[in-house]
Amino acid sequence: MDIFSTLQEDKSRLSASESRIAEIVVNDFEFAVNASIIELAERAEVSPPTVTRFCRRLGCESFSDFKVQLARTAHVGVRYLKPESKSHAPSDVAQDIITKAQNALFLLHRSLDLTAIEAAVAQIARAEMIYAFGSGGNSSMIADELQNRLFRLGLRATSSSDHSMQLMMAAAAKPGDVIIGSSFSGRNAELVRAFALAREGKVRTIALTQTDSPVASAAEIVVPIDLPEGTNIYRPTSTRIAYIATVDILASLVAYAIQPKALTTLRRIKQQLVAHRDGDDDKQLLGD
Amino acid sequence: MDIFSTLQEDKSRLSASESRIAEIVVNDFEFAVNASIIELAERAEVSPPTVTRFCRRLGCESFSDFKVQLARTAHVGVRYLKPESKSHAPSDVAQDIITKAQNALFLLHRSLDLTAIEAAVAQIARAEMIYAFGSGGNSSMIADELQNRLFRLGLRATSSSDHSMQLMMAAAAKPGDVIIGSSFSGRNAELVRAFALAREGKVRTIALTQTDSPVASAAEIVVPIDLPEGTNIYRPTSTRIAYIATVDILASLVAYAIQPKALTTLRRIKQQLVAHRDGDDDKQLLGD
DNA sequence: GGTTCCTGCAAATTATTTTCTTGATAAGTT
DNA sequence: AACTTATCAAGAAAATAATTTGCAGGAACC
Numbered sequence: 001m002d003i004f005s006t007l008q009e010d011k012s013r014l015s016a017s018e019s020r021i022a023e024i025v026v027n028d029f030e031f032a033v034n035a036s037i038i039e040l041a042e043r044a045e046v047s048p049p050t051v052t053r054f055c056r057r058l059g060c061e062s063f064s065d066f067k068v069q070l071a072r073t074a075h076v077g078v079r080y081l082k083p084e085s086k087s088h089a090p091s092d093v094a095q096d097i098i099t100k101a102q103n104a105l106f107l108l109h110r111s112l113d114l115t116a117i118e119a120a121v122a123q124i125a126r127a128e129m130i131y132a133f134g135s136g137g138n139s140s141m142i143a144d145e146l147q148n149r150l151f152r153l154g155l156r157a158t159s160s161s162d163h164s165m166q167l168m169m170a171a172a173a174k175p176g177d178v179i180i181g182s183s184f185s186g187r188n189a190e191l192v193r194a195f196a197l198a199r200e201g202k203v204r205t206i207a208l209t210q211t212d213s214p215v216a217s218a219a220e221i222v223v224p225i226d227l228p229e230g231t232n233i234y235r236p237t238s239t240r241i242a243y244i245a246t247v248d249i250l251a252s253l254v255a256y257a258i259q260p261k262a263l264t265t266l267r268r269i270k271q272q273l274v275a276h277r278d279g280d281d282d283k284q285l286l287g288d
Numbered sequence: 289m290d291i292f293s294t295l296q297e298d299k300s301r302l303s304a305s306e307s308r309i310a311e312i313v314v315n316d317f318e319f320a321v322n323a324s325i326i327e328l329a330e331r332a333e334v335s336p337p338t339v340t341r342f343c344r345r346l347g348c349e350s351f352s353d354f355k356v357q358l359a360r361t362a363h364v365g366v367r368y369l370k371p372e373s374k375s376h377a378p379s380d381v382a383q384d385i386i387t388k389a390q391n392a393l394f395l396l397h398r399s400l401d402l403t404a405i406e407a408a409v410a411q412i413a414r415a416e417m418i419y420a421f422g423s424g425g426n427s428s429m430i431a432d433e434l435q436n437r438l439f440r441l442g443l444r445a446t447s448s449s450d451h452s453m454q455l456m457m458a459a460a461a462k463p464g465d466v467i468i469g470s471s472f473s474g475r476n477a478e479l480v481r482a483f484a485l486a487r488e489g490k491v492r493t494i495a496l497t498q499t500d501s502p503v504a505s506a507a508e509i510v511v512p513i514d515l516p517e518g519t520n521i522y523r524p525t526s527t528r529i530a531y532i533a534t535v536d537i538l539a540s541l542v543a544y545a546i547q548p549k550a551l552t553t554l555r556r557i558k559q560q561l562v563a564h565r566d567g568d569d570d571k572q573l574l575g576d
Numbered sequence: 577g578g579t580t581c582c583t584g585c586a587a588a589t590t591a592t593t594t595t596c597t598t599g600a601t602a603a604g605t606t
Numbered sequence: 607a608a609c610t611t612a613t614c615a616a617g618a619a620a621a622t623a624a625t626t627t628g629c630a631g632g633a634a635c636c
Contacts, residue, residue, distance in 0.1 A: 015582060033356050037625060044509045047584045052626060063625065064352065064591095068321050071359035088544040090402050090409075094537045098397045101329040101533050109386045114378045121378075135435040141429060237536040243531055245389050248525040260561050270487040303615060335617045340593060351592065352624095416582060 002073035003066070006058050013276045017046040018054045025070065033071045040187070097237060104238035105245060107227055116223045119207045120180075120250060123221065124150070125257040127178040127204070132159040133166045133191055134182035142182040142208065142243050149251035152174075153258060163190040170194040175202040184239055186213020195219050208246060223250070291357050292399070294346050305334045306342045313358065321359045326350045385525060392526035395515055400537075404511045407537060408468075408494045411509065412438070413545040414448060415466040415492070420447040421454045422470035423477055430470040430496065430531050436541035441546060451478040458482040463490040472527055474501020483507050496534060511538070 007022055008183055025032040032040060041048045055066035063274055086091075101132045124130060134143035140161030147159035160166050167190070170179060179198045181191045186209045195205045195218035207219030216222045225246055227239050295310055309332045313320040320328060329336045343354035363369050363425050375381075412418060421432035429447030435447035444570055455478070458467060459481055467486045469479045474497040483493045483506035495507030504510045513534055 017583070033360070034353070036352075036622090036623085048625070049585090049627080050583065053582090064324075064355070065322070066351070068355055068359045071356045072321075088541075090406055090537075090541055093540050093544070094400055094402070095397065097536050098533055099541060100391050101536075105386050105390050105393075109383065112382055114382065115381070118378055131378070139438070141433060144432070145429060148429070184526070205527070240390070241532060244529060244532065245386055248385050248389075249378075252381050252385060253376075253378055254481050256381070277558070305616070322589085324591090336592070336617090337594080338616060341616085 003058060003060075004073055004249060010058065014054070017044070017050050020044045021046065021051060021054045029070070033067055042043055059142055071159065100238040101241045103229055104242045108225065108242040108245060111224070111226055112208040112246075115222055115223075117249065117253065119221050120223055121253040121257055123178050123204045123206060124155070124180070124250065124254050125133065127155065128176040129178075130155055130157040131166075131169050131173060131177065131179045132157065132160075132182075133161075133169075135161045135166075135188060135190070136184075137164060138184050138240055138243075139182040139188070141240070142247060143180075145244060145247050146180055146251075147180075148181060149247060150254065152253050153251070153259075155254070163194075166190065166194045167197060168205070170197040171201070172287050173201060173203040173257070177207060178204045180206045180208065181215065181219065182208040182212070182243065183215040184209070184243070186210035186215045191215055196200055208243060291346060291348075291354070293360050298346065301345070302342070305332070305338050306345065306565045308332045309334065317358070321355055329526045385529075388526040389529045392515055392530045396513065396530040396533060399512070399514055400534075401510075404509055405537065405541065407509050408511055409541040409545055411466050411492045411494060412443070412468070412538065412542050415443065415461065416464040417466075418443055418445040419457050419461060419465065419467045420445065420470075421449075421457075421467060421482060422447075423449045423451060423454075423476060423478070424472075426472050426528055426531075427470040427476070429528070430535060431468075433532060433535050434468055434470075434539075437535060437559060438542065441539070442542050442548075443542070451482075454478065455485060458485040458491070459489070461486055461489060461491040466492045466494060467558055468494045468496065469503065469507065469532065470496040471501070471503040472497070472501045472531070474498035476503055479503055480506040496531060 004026075011019070011022070018145040021040065024040065024044050031043070035043070037051050041051045044051070045057040050168045052063055055063050058066065058130065060066040060069060070281075084122070130146075132146035132150075134140045140159075143159040143161060147157045150157040158169075160169060173179060179194065181195060183187075183191055192214050195207070199220065204221070205219040206221045207215050207225065208223050209219075210223060210226055211222065211224040214223065223246060225239070225242055227242055250281050293315075295314065298312070299307070309328065312328065312332050319331070323331070325336050325339050329339045332339070340351055343351050346354065348354040348357060354517075418434075418439075420431040420434035422428045431447040431449060435445045438445040446457075448457060461467060467482065469476075469483060471479055480502050483495070483503070486493050487506075487508065492509070492510065493507040494509045495503050496511050496513060497503040497507075498514055499510065499512040504512065511534060513530055514526070515530055
């Protein structure tokens with residue numbers, strides 16, 4: 001557990017003086033990690049012992065322990081509390097995008113539903129055939145990615161971003177097959193329809209989407225991905241990164257679940273690639 | 289600058305005693321961030337003042353400053369020095385993937401070539417037509433992603449993962465057009481050929497790939513993405529994430545470069561989407 | 577009115593840094 | 607070649623600063 005979550009959760013249990021300390025820590029993180037207990041106490045207009053007690057209440061051993069914990073999580077965690085930079089200079093834009101991406105991963109980690117993931121992995125690992133659905137540029141990439149990752153494991157997988165094809169495939173799928181649908185917004189009505197159709201035919205359905213969304217309610221297993229999307233319309237990235245990481249987690253776990261099969265297939269794909277290109281370099285990746 | 293880079297670089301300037309401290313810091317990071325100066329000194333078999341001097345040499349104000357800086361970067365930075373967890377438990381796998389992804393972003397940020405990026409952005413922003421090339425599952429995703437991001441800005445863009453098509457498109461492209469090729473390995477011979485063909489016809493070429501690779505030498509502008517790929521064959525993710533972030537940075541900068549045009553196009557795409565789905569929710573993303 | 581909890585003061589403890597000194601190494605000099 | 611001198615690393619001890627503990631006053635809440 002990190003300090004910031006604890007701060008959020010234990011906010012009510014803090015006394016007036018302690019809240020004042022908390023506020024400074026959240027608002028001026030730079031100051032807080034560099035300050036001594038005395039400086040922090042002065043700025044919050046409390047005594048040093050109060051700061052120590054504050055740290056203890058948050059589950060830290062001591063003030064220095066608190067500072068270290070703060071520095072550790074805040075590197076990733078605190079930035080989403082800060083207003084984004086308004087500059088369009090390349091270095092700022094790059095920094096901003098990378099920070100947001102890291103935050104997305106940080107938030108993803110904290111909100112991961114491992115139970116749902118395990119359930120999804122179990123279904124995928126034993127599926128006869130896997131259909132990955134997603135549309136609209138972002139989710140279609142995720143669908144392709146799912147197929148890309150799963151076929152390498154020796155599983156039968158296909159993907160489609162075409163609504164009509166999705167419906168037809170859902171209708172054609174058999175019990176024992178699995179449909180994985182991705183929707184960033186959770187409001188892809190056609191995907192909902194495909195899920196409904198699939199469930200009628202006893203086909204397993206897995207959704208990668210927002211909780212409490214139409215797509216989520218339509219699927220049997222929901223792997224929830226809930227992230228605040230920034231308001232800047234130019235930059236929908238961070239969510240995308242969280243989805244990719246989730247696909248990666250799913251694919252890795254499936255790989256472990258079906259170990260021997262996956263290993264052979266991967267080896268064969270790799271041999272094929274190496275033979276096809278230059279033979280002297282084994283370091284290249286599987287599939288560029 | 290973070291402590292770990294400094295440690296790497298100043299390694300030669302450290303004395304014997306200081307190197308012993310450095311070794312402990314790198315190998316047992318957990319101990320180092322939690323220890324007091326006395327504990328650290330004892331373990332390295334040096335005196336406390338030597339530890340203070342060590343911190344100063346690394347550019348820190350004091351020992352506590354050192355600890356804070358260490359904690360800040362290490363959260364992201366140190367883990368790639370450590371052997372990866374061998375457990376296949378879902379939580380460990382998830383943690384591992386997310387950490388690696390964050391590391392990839394961290395490393396990306398430190399190795400970004402902003403000059404190359406600016407040059408690429410300038411070319412893309414004024415291109416008549418943009419061709420995004422990439423093959424093999426990973427890079428083909430990046431090519432699609434480039435198209436996906438750029439067409440939304442009102443630019444003319446297409447993508448292809450088909451080697452033959454790439455060659456034909458490269459031959460058909462005109463001066464004023466831009467070809468962006470992605471290759472994780474840098475050893476995609478067909479892409480090299482397409483680049484050569486394009487350059488004959490005065491078409492601008494941009495490569496997203498490893499430095500000092502065949503693909504890199506074939507392109508006019510190289511946006512280098514150099515990351516150590518983990519050895520685990522199941523998990524090629526982290527590089528992918530760095531590529532996606534890079535595409536995002538490029539696309540965002542292009543968007544800013546051509547502001548008014550991009551804004552109108554985005555607005556029209558959004559209207560189209562909202563009209564097509566349910567009208568009551570403006571929060572949905574551009575393209576799922 | 578009693579209990580509980582917050583808070584600050586002052587003292588005690590602990591940690592950290594500074595200063596000073598010693599010893600080692602290397603370059604220069606006779 | 608032997609001696610001198612400069613430079614620097616490193617520890618001891620002292621000084622300083624930071625942090626914590628114990629205690630007591632006071633406020634708020636039964």
